[in-house]
């Protein structure tokens with residue numbers, strides 16, 4: 257039986273802090289980053305006030321996206337207090353409303369399509385940390401393919417710690433710890449089969465996307481994937497989530513780098529031109545729902561991939577269901593709905609945990625009471641359906 261959905265109503269819980277600490281901090285940063293008009297600032301203030309003291313108001317029926325938000329994605333939460341609705345639904349809707357408040361979705365006007373998180377993403381992409389990431393690829397030039405795969409999987413995994421929304425109120429934890437679940441061997445084995453398409457469901461831009469792109473270049477260059485499909489967000493979302501514009505900016509930055517990173521950037525550039533690398537920004541990537549509820553066209557897309565790599569915390573929550581699972585519930589069980597082999601690469605930044613051993617949970621509880629949410633821990637989990645079994649080929 258499914259565990260209860262996570263809401264934000266517990267004042268001592270992690271999600272409550274997202275509404276009451278992280279979002280106000282975000283709005284302050286937004287107002288510092290843009291010379292917003294009084295109307296834009298008033299719309300932001302009204303949204304913050306609504307999330308803290310009011311109830312969730314629906315989009316007007318003629319607003320962009322209303323057909324989805326008030327139709328296929330509506331789960332009867334309008335009219336509830338924001339913190340009483342499922343955390344996943346409410347926070348996703350919060351980002352739609354935030355974009356609306358600053359004019360991003362206006363049918364016309366000067367602010368239409370301006371990414372409200374652009375200044376933060378630009379600053380990160382321009383930073384020294386990205387130079388270091390790009391330069392470190394030279395160290396792997398002579399590594400064996402499996403060693404390089406391993407190193408790039410870990411770089412892509414720990415890159416997920418660089419999440420600008422999370423870092424608004426949290427310190428970045430230094431040092432890579434042992435993974436709380438490490439199914440890298442199973443993942444490498446799936447990649448060794450090569451030949452097919454790998455779907456990479458990206459998460460954050462900048463310091464997460466750069467290692468994701470280097471991984472994609474390696475998979476293509478080493479024949480571990482015949483094609484890579486990079487799934488990104490159709491709109492700015494959860495502060496630093498990658499959009500097409502972010503992919504292009506990261507690709508330009510990579511291609512302009514010296515050494516191995518520059519070569520990887522050029523490989524990806526050509527791969528985009530000849531179709532071995534494709535971009536997808538399906539509307540469902542900004543939906544407030546789990547992947548169990550994805551529409552048929554996206555399901556068919558994933559079903560035709562040899563492997564899907566799910567990056568980050570939010571994709572994990574959407575993959576396993578944003579619920580109070582016992583942390584030992586099998587990962588294969590909660591991802592049985594997914595139409596093909598799937599691997600999660602995630603640093604832990606929310607209450608959800610699945611697929612851990614009882615001894616791991618006991619050790620984490622004893623050593624680090626905040627282990628679920630502080631971003632210090634990470635996992636790689638894999639589900640490869642057995643041919644002939646439900647969900648298998």
Ligand SMILES: O=P(O)(O)OC[C@H]1O[C@](O)(CO)[C@@H](O)[C@@H]1O
Nearest residue numbers: 274419422568569570571605606
């Ligand atoms: O960028 P990620 O790894 O998906 O993390 C998203 C973050 O936002 C949250 O949804 C809370 O806002 C957490 O799940 C997580 O800290």
